[in-house]
Amino acid sequence: MAFYGAAAVADGWRTDGENPTPVPSTGLVVSGSAGCFHKEINGTTAYLSVWFPSDFNAPQNPEPPEPTDEYGIEVTGSHDGDAWC
Template sequence: MLQAHPDGTVLTDNYSGCDTDDGFPYAGRQYRPGLDRQAIHTFYATAAAKDGWQFHSENHPPAPGTLVVTGPGVCYTKQVDGTTAYLKVWYPSDLNPLDPAEPQASTELQAPVDLYGVEVTAAHDGEAGC
C-alpha cells in the first residue's frame, strides 16, 4: 500500500523506523497531490479494499484554534500474521494549524498544506494504531 498512489502525485518523503516509546515499527511516505482530499480518500478506499484492508475510522480536521490531539485522516486495518496492521492516510498540516489568535506564530514551523501521508504501523501488543 505504500507504493500505491494516485496518478500525478509526487513523492516528497519516504521514512521508516521504530517508535521509541512503544516499540512498534512504522513506515510511510508523503506525497504532493494534484487532487483534493475527497479524491485522495476515494483512491485509497478502493486500493485498500482490493488489498484486503477494512475501513476502521475517520478523524476530521480540527477546528481552527482548537487543541489538536490526533491527526485527521482515514484509518484501515488488516490482519498480518496474527497482528493487526494499521494503514493511515493523513495530512501533516492538520497537526499544526496556525492559530488566528497568534499572528506572530512562525509559518516556517507549519507543514505545507498541500501534502498528504500514507503510513503503516503494527504491533503484537496492540500499542500501534492510527
C-alpha cells in the same frame, strides 16, 4: 482522502467508519491521521494511517503553512497489541 480510502479498501484494509479520525473544524488538532485502516497480516492486526501535514496549519501560526499537496502514510503493527493509528 477519497483516493487513499478507495486504494486501501481495494487492498483489503478496513475502516470503522467513513472518516474515523476527522480533523476538527475548530479547536486543537490532536491527531494528524485523516484516515485509519486495519487488517490482519500474519496473525497480527496492522494499522494504516494516512495524514496530511497541512491539517496542522493554524491561522495564528507565524511559520509558513505546510503545503496542501504533501501527505504521510504509516503502517504499524505489534504482536502485543500496542499498535494503533
